[in-house]
Amino acid sequence: MPDIVSKSRSGTLGPAPAARTPRRHTVAVLAFPGISPFHLSVPSLVFGRIGAGGAEASPYRVVICAERPGTLSTPAGFDIVVPAGLEALDGADTVVVPSWERDMPLPEPVRAALRRAHADGARIVGLCLGAWAIAASGLADGREVTTHWSAAAELARAHPAVRVRADTLWSDDGDVITSAGVAAALDCCLHLVRKDHGSRAATELARRLVLAPHRSGSQAQYIPVAVPEALDNDPLEQAMVWARTHLDDPLDLDTWARTALMSRRTFTRRFRDRTGSSPQQWLLHQRVDHARLLLESTDDTMDRIAADTGLGTAVNLRHHFHRLLGTSPAAHRMLFRHPAA
Known part of the structure; x- marks a missing residue:
């Protein structure tokens, strides 16, 4: 097959220009x-x-680096080899601290590299206890961060200039993003993919990784509580499922409690023991999360989405959406409805 040629500005024929690689x-x-x-x-x-x-x-191009490149030990019984040093942070678009040790001081070269990368425009991400390194760097002063629920109180004491939350899976402050423990790191990284490339790309990736595209809720549901052995026959579980299928109905607490064959008082107490929140708070989160999905997947009006999620009016939708997710429904739709590449 002959080479593809094109005309230059002078009118002569020559090789076609190579397509630019993004x-x-x-x-x-x-x-x-x-x-x-x-x-x-x-x-x-x-x-x-x-x-x-x-x-x-x-x-994405992922580069693993360390303060002192070479062989690093792990608690898993094998070592890893990291060839790159802190120079990898220079020019990076995103810097991830995937973990840290609570009692491990942040070395000055690492602190300086993190601050330099941030000043150059990189977003800084702390996963799980990685929030400790972010806090120690000073980049989170006056900001909100999330870390593993078991370490949140200690982190708040160690860094009083940082607002620490233990009731979210991740916190996104734009250029500083932190997540809760262990598996929540997957949720946080998937959130960044959604933010960069839209819901379709994130959903397809989640499917390949066998993950939920968006796992809502808080860490409170993971703090150890007594869990019944037979969840299939658990009235609270059945009541939650029932509520999720009736989000567009005006659910009063007495009716909801009756689906679990409990009094209002018993239902409220057992619900809080199970989830760490009141039934009303949990229901509001379910409604806002359903609104989020409709914003991403439909062109429905705000009034239609408010009605379908039980939030009533567009005013209520905007109020609760902003309070729980920190952005407006319109801004969220614009951010996550990117056209497919």
């Missing part, structure tokens, strides 16, 4: 001696697997 988003992931292989693998798994064709076709 610039890949560089994700620098910081490792350290004793890091959990699971925590380290999360950003590589999510950012390295988006799109068809494997890591080479991903819009």
